Amino acid sequence: MHQPTFVSKGGIVKIALQINEGPYQHQAADSAIQFTKAALAKGHEIFRVFFYHDGVNNATRLAIPPQDDRNITAEWVALQKEHNLDLVVCIAAAQRRGLIDEDEMKRQGKDANNISEGFRISGLGQLIEAGIEADRLVVFGA
């Protein structure tokens, strides 16, 4: 006997996203951003955006993309500010790829940190929790 459809009250659906790839290299981040905008425009809730694998690179503070094209990190930050989104970067994937915040920098004795505002670094449990708490999980990857 399968579970009933999970839908929150009032037809608003809580959607969680998992982003598996870094900005520009694959279309995953772009697709996720367009999906996020459309979902918010429809009044749904984006419960969390969880960045895994190379997806953690969406959170770099140091990208200088060409001026005549989109700035993917800046788009995430703008969405985060406007809609108070929870953008979570997986700590294990981030450490592996050298994406760290100030706390990690101090903890690990590194000489710099590089995470953008608007993102927080946390554990894989946040992805599982998103799967549990949200009505839908949509994965963007390659």
Place this chain on the structure above:
Amino acid sequence: MAKKFMYVNRKPPYGTIYALESLEVVLIGAAFDQDVSLAFIGDGVYQLTKGQDTKAIGQKNFSPVYSALGDYEVTKIYIEKESLEERGLTLDDLQHLVWEDEDEDYAEKDSIRLVSRAELADVLDDQDVLLSF
């Protein structure tokens, strides 16, 4: 109420990081007491082959971790039969994964469920949350 979580594995190990990092999610996820299943489809079945020796490629051999899945209460590991056949493999080529059933005096049981494509379609259809890597 626990949700049915399905971890879908379609990529082989070592050529890319997806196999390793998806396993890491499974291990962390075990603490959340959901109804967990793993599916190995297509080239994903290669993740479970026996005799992986990674010394010469300089990567860590993480295949022993699969045998610990039983301790993390992962008891449902679906392998698609057609995927094995297409690759000239049988279950004998894969690790023998087991779990201990504490309700039956810790009797050792097989975690691997060899299923046909049609059966696996039903299993996937029944899930609440599907994670892909």
Place this chain on the structure above:
Amino acid sequence: MAMLHTVNESPFETKTLESCIGLAKSGSTVLLIEDGVYAATANNSVADMIKNASGINFCVLGPDAQARGIEGKLADGIKVVDYAGFVDLVTEHDSVQAWL
């Protein structure tokens, strides 16, 4: 339950679409996005595979087809949706599987 499947790879380079169709149940929907939209062009080598996938609804993400200059070349019978339609497909189905 009715699942939504997303396929984002070209069917001419990988077997992802074929694997997806093989495991999709009747009543489910396959949404072609990103490079997956190439599968939706008319008279290609996967047209039969798509047509013979009985009971499976096919949709294609219009913006991705437009981007690739193939919006005017799509096969009949595949519904074109925009990102709002993508969102609707997600909320109207019970679960989503991304075929990566």
